[in-house]
Amino acid sequence: MMPATSPPRWQRRADARPQELLDAALAEFIERGYVATRLDTVARRAGVAKATLYRYYANKFELFKAVVRSAVVAEIDELAANPAKAASAREELAALLSAFFQRIVNSPLSGIPKLVIGEAGNFPEIARFYHDEVIDRARALVLAALRRGIASGEFRAIDADYGFRIAVAPLLLAIIWKHSFQACEPQPLDFDRYLAAHLDLLLGGLTAPSAEAA
Amino acid sequence: MMPATSPPRWQRRADARPQELLDAALAEFIERGYVATRLDTVARRAGVAKATLYRYYANKFELFKAVVRSAVVAEIDELAANPAKAASAREELAALLSAFFQRIVNSPLSGIPKLVIGEAGNFPEIARFYHDEVIDRARALVLAALRRGIASGEFRAIDADYGFRIAVAPLLLAIIWKHSFQACEPQPLDFDRYLAAHLDLLLGGLTAPSAEAA
DNA sequence: ACTATAAGTGACCCATTGGTCACTTATTCG
DNA sequence: CGAATAAGTGACCAATGGGTCACTTATAGT
Numbered sequence: 001m002m003p004a005t006s007p008p009r010w011q012r013r014a015d016a017r018p019q020e021l022l023d024a025a026l027a028e029f030i031e032r033g034y035v036a037t038r039l040d041t042v043a044r045r046a047g048v049a050k051a052t053l054y055r056y057y058a059n060k061f062e063l064f065k066a067v068v069r070s071a072v073v074a075e076i077d078e079l080a081a082n083p084a085k086a087a088s089a090r091e092e093l094a095a096l097l098s099a100f101f102q103r104i105v106n107s108p109l110s111g112i113p114k115l116v117i118g119e120a121g122n123f124p125e126i127a128r129f130y131h132d133e134v135i136d137r138a139r140a141l142v143l144a145a146l147r148r149g150i151a152s153g154e155f156r157a158i159d160a161d162y163g164f165r166i167a168v169a170p171l172l173l174a175i176i177w178k179h180s181f182q183a184c185e186p187q188p189l190d191f192d193r194y195l196a197a198h199l200d201l202l203l204g205g206l207t208a209p210s211a212e213a214a
Numbered sequence: 215m216m217p218a219t220s221p222p223r224w225q226r227r228a229d230a231r232p233q234e235l236l237d238a239a240l241a242e243f244i245e246r247g248y249v250a251t252r253l254d255t256v257a258r259r260a261g262v263a264k265a266t267l268y269r270y271y272a273n274k275f276e277l278f279k280a281v282v283r284s285a286v287v288a289e290i291d292e293l294a295a296n297p298a299k300a301a302s303a304r305e306e307l308a309a310l311l312s313a314f315f316q317r318i319v320n321s322p323l324s325g326i327p328k329l330v331i332g333e334a335g336n337f338p339e340i341a342r343f344y345h346d347e348v349i350d351r352a353r354a355l356v357l358a359a360l361r362r363g364i365a366s367g368e369f370r371a372i373d374a375d376y377g378f379r380i381a382v383a384p385l386l387l388a389i390i391w392k393h394s395f396q397a398c399e400p401q402p403l404d405f406d407r408y409l410a411a412h413l414d415l416l417l418g419g420l421t422a423p424s425a426e427a428a
Numbered sequence: 429a430c431t432a433t434a435a436g437t438g439a440c441c442c443a444t445t446g447g448t449c450a451c452t453t454a455t456t457c458g
Numbered sequence: 459c460g461a462a463t464a465a466g467t468g469a470c471c472a473a474t475g476g477g478t479c480a481c482t483t484a485t486a487g488t
Contacts, residue, residue, distance in 0.1 A: 048437090051436075117390055173379055189379075226464075263466065
């Protein structure tokens with residue numbers, strides 16, 4: 001009988017662990033939100049014990065920040081780095097909102113904004129972090145498109161900052177709907193038609209002559 | 215020495231308790247959300263012990279439903295009962311969204327939709343309840359205004375159900391902003407200007423001629 | 429080989445809170 | 459006045475989960 005050398009109970013993989021933990025945590029945060037995500041589950045999903053997770057991330061919030069940076073912030077930065085330079089401001093704005101829609105709203109990643117929307121009220125640090133790292137970046141992109149259109153006379157001279165919020169509001173609503181109320185309705189929302197309807201109305205409103213009375 | 219009859223340690227006030235508990239619970243839910251609201255705190259705020267609360271409401275969810283019905287649903291029903299019959303569909307829609315804005319978004323009551331947005335994902339029963347009791351009611355009102363305008367030719371023939379969502383999305387965003395991100399920005403959002411900007415764009419978009427090319 | 433050490437772990441602590449229950453007491457009614 | 463009973467209560471339970479710590483063990487360097 002060979003006393004078969006029992007395989008090691010675990011391996012040292014210090015360089016692979018951080019990313020594996022990040023992947024596991026992203027999936028869990030998306031599925032369950034911030035509070036409901038159990039660090040023990042995240043660790044097991046990554047194939048390690050909870051105490052091991054703490055060797056790489058100091059606490060839950062640090063883990064969360066790392067996840068958001070590696071997933072959402074990276075996505076937006078990529079968008080910002082490859083600007084779809086369109087002929088008109090209309091097209092640029094439409095392309096931008098479409099990109100946000102396809103890459104975030106209509107993807108599993110939407111779980112992150114959903115989580116933030118829900119829990120930012122109870123965790124001011126999360127709100128501040130997300131505001132500074134994500135919202136500000138996204139806003140810069142939208143504001144640029146709006147200002148371009150206003151400067152060129154393509155759009156009416158609205159307050160761009162308010163325009164930004166009104167332009168992205170339907171994206172937020174789509175996220176909320178998808179994650180919280182989808183199951184309450186017989187037929188699901190058609191995301192493409194929804195986006196098209198929004199762009200149609202928004203661009204119509206932006207272009208309409210200022211003084212139109214009833 | 216008169217052995218002064220010590221005042222009763224507590225009083226029986228079976229008819230006043232339910233409303234007092236509702237008031238306390240509304241305030242707590244608004245301040246802290248669903249999960250973070252402690253039933254012990256609610257009870258103490260109403261001047262009773264936690265076990266007393268359970269004599270009137272079977273559990274946390276039942277208490278929550280009672281709160282929403284007595285506060286939010288009542289508000290919407292009142293709105294529905296006194297329809298501001300305006301001359302045009304434009305005015306009707308504007309009046310309706312303004313009313314929602316003033317009575318809910320720009321009032322402490324906004325804490326309730328905020329809470330639902332945040333926690334509906336983790337509590338399907340809350341989502342279902344809010345969808346059936348609140349969203350459906352609100353949607354009926356907005357849809358009526360939209361359909362009226364479409365029927366009269368005042369609005370373009372968009373899909374009213376999508377229009378509903380796009381019309382209310384900025385209200386939701388305002389709620390989220392107010393509760394979660396207000397503190398992250400130097401100057402606060404001017405709610406009145408924000409609403410005006412939204413109505414301006416929305417009505418502009420709804421009225422614009424269908425085929426306007428760049 | 430063998431040792432230094434970084435990587436990994438199980439068991440534990442502690443605070444938290446929805447919900448329950450046996451008990452006390454204010455009030456009402458005959 | 460004195461039950462009967464509904465209103466009210468404090469003390470408790472069980473489950474939960476973030477975070478810690480003393481300990482074990484894989485592995486690289488010599």
